[in-house]
Amino acid sequence: MHIVLLCGGSGKRLWPLSNEIRSKLFLEVLPAPGGGYECMLSRVLRQLESAGLLNSTLLVTHSDQAALASAYAGNRAAVLAEPHKRGTFTATVLAALALEEREEPEDGLMCVVPADTYADDRFWQLLGQLPKVLETSGADIALLGTEPTQVSSQFGYIVPEARENERAADYKKVARFAEKPSPEEAARLINEGALWNCGVFVFRRRSLGEYIQRAGLPLHAQELLEQYEKLPVRSFDQEVVERSRQIAVVRYAGEWQDLGSWSALTAKLAEPVTGKGLISGSSPNSHIVNELPFPLHIINVPDIIAAASRDGILIAAKEEANRIKDLLGQEQQDMLFRSACPPPRPGNVETSHLFLRPGQNLTLGAGRTGSCWWLILKGAGTAGSAEGGSRPFAPGQVLRSEVHPFQLSALQDTELLEIRFSPEL
Incomplete structure (x- = not known):
């Protein structure tokens, strides 16, 4: 079967x-x-x-x-x-x-x-x-x-x-x-x-x-x-x-x-707060489910759901929360969260949006654990290690630190995304 x-x-x-x-x-x-x-x-x-x-x-x-x-x-x-x-x-x-x-x-x-x-x-x-x-x-x-x-x-x-x-x-x-x-x-x-x-x-x-x-x-x-x-x-x-x-x-x-x-999902959660946040005062049967790096607080409000992600924030009485389906309507929504694999566990990944001025450096020192990736959004410069030498980078490239220390040096105004993976985070 x-x-x-x-x-x-x-x-x-x-x-x-x-x-x-x-x-x-x-x-x-x-x-x-x-x-x-x-x-x-x-x-x-x-x-x-x-x-x-x-x-x-x-x-x-x-x-x-x-x-x-x-x-x-x-x-x-x-x-x-x-x-x-x-x-x-x-x-x-x-x-x-x-x-x-x-x-x-x-x-x-x-x-x-x-x-x-x-x-x-x-x-x-x-x-x-x-x-x-x-x-x-x-x-x-x-x-x-x-x-x-x-x-x-x-x-x-x-x-x-x-x-x-x-x-x-x-x-x-x-x-x-x-x-x-x-x-x-x-x-x-x-x-x-x-x-x-x-x-x-x-x-x-x-x-x-x-x-x-x-x-x-x-x-x-x-x-x-x-x-x-x-x-x-x-x-x-x-x-x-x-x-x-x-x-x-x-x-x-x-x-x-x-x-x-x-209402049904929160009844199965282990704790009233998932992610960053705090429920205080008289707030029975209220839950926070937060994927953002910013804390949410519920104070003296019972029976509500406070849910947040990169797509938006919902604050609703649980018995009325299903109305969000009608409010969103039949039109396709803008989605800020997309994934092709299971999300990493909290604490194992950190993403930063960084800017470098001409002449500024971004350095990963010796003794670092884990790995680091950079997606170059704009600008130009060089990247490399003392052992392997440096090579130029340009917009659209993805760089990965294979050895430490590793350094990025900006020759122009540079914008990049840094993704760090480490058990220490």
């Missing part, structure tokens, strides 16, 4: 930390085992590895985030890039066609899972049992549904058949679905044993054929990619699940949450 992790998201509900380039999956704010921090994607990959499923995992993500996803996955899982976001159905079809072109068995199983799933280890272990449920039940699709912990209108509900079967402890047949019902309807569904829809689907890859043809999509990955921009956004639930004749659902009783809001 191949696990297909759908790494979508527009990055607006957790603005300013998340954006189109770095979605919530890559925010390294969750407490990691043994100390430190990890992001949602790191947590999921770690749990898949523990369940023995990581080697057969394929990440599907937008091309803007493919490099970042690849950096986290390393050589443990493959990454497939979408040129545009066209919904869970199109992403799943792309994954199925890509697997087929790798000569995977046509009747092989696919398990589609949202990459932003926050659950305990048993959730991921249950994925390994779904192929057996699919075979035993004779269903077209097997789902994983989680027991609701509260009445909510934010999730879709899976309504199992009331009739028990001989293997009721393993699965139930699905009677129908209810998408984001009213609070009153949600309460009634929960009393009847309905489950939250986790977005987890297991099916035989060859069964997608009729749905691909109905949607008028090509049967080759490259042809699909060439049409991507013009395709409509399609949901896997609507295109496949709701049209399937036989569906089985496995009940999961354990932690499962959507960390797509500041």
Whole structure:
């Protein structure tokens, strides 16, 4: 069975930390085992590895985030890039066609899972049992549904058949679905044993054929990619699940949450302050998540989130923080933070914007540890060491100190970025 992790998201509900380039999956704010921090994607990959499923995992993500996803996955899982976001159905079809072109068995199983799933280890272990449920039940699709912990209108509900079967402890047949019902309807569904829809689907890859043809999509990955921009956004639930004749659902009783809001995310943080800042006075349930080098302070203000990054600053009551998605609108936002690899741990890197006048020098003395890089933005001069001699530099060049002492000497007004890497910082 191949696990297909759908790494979508527009990055607006957790603005300013998340954006189109770095979605919530890559925010390294969750407490990691043994100390430190990890992001949602790191947590999921770690749990898949523990369940023995990581080697057969394929990440599907937008091309803007493919490099970042690849950096986290390393050589443990493959990454497939979408040129545009066209919904869970199109992403799943792309994954199925890509697997087929790798000569995977046509009747092989696919398990589609949202990459932003926050659950305990048993959730991921249950994925390994779904192929057996699919075979035993004779269903077209097997789902994983989680027991609701509260009445909510934010999730879709899976309504199992009331009739028990001989293997009721393993699965139930699905009677129908209810998408984001009213609070009153949600309460009634929960009393009847309905489950939250986790977005987890297991099916035989060859069964997608009729749905691909109905949607008028090509049967080759490259042809699909060439049409991507013009395709409509399609949901896997609507295109496949709701049209399937036989569906089985496995009940999961354990932690499962959507960390797509500041209220949900901050509830999982180890401390009320992440980054520079201080909360004082009577400020219960307030949190600071700060990526800037400048401190934030909250004094006598309860239930707020103060979040800051290079993209902006958000100060909001937690119950109202989701309104930022509407305020940002549908227009693409200017992004000041872009990354193609996991960010370095705080304390290991320092970036400085420097200016040198003609005749001024920038020197790294002997005995320094770590390394230093310079990106020349403007100006001219020489750079080098006593052992290796000096060489001229010009705008656009990147210089790196291989030995110490090392010196830059400006012949003109020079502007540069200095990036220092050191365990001592």
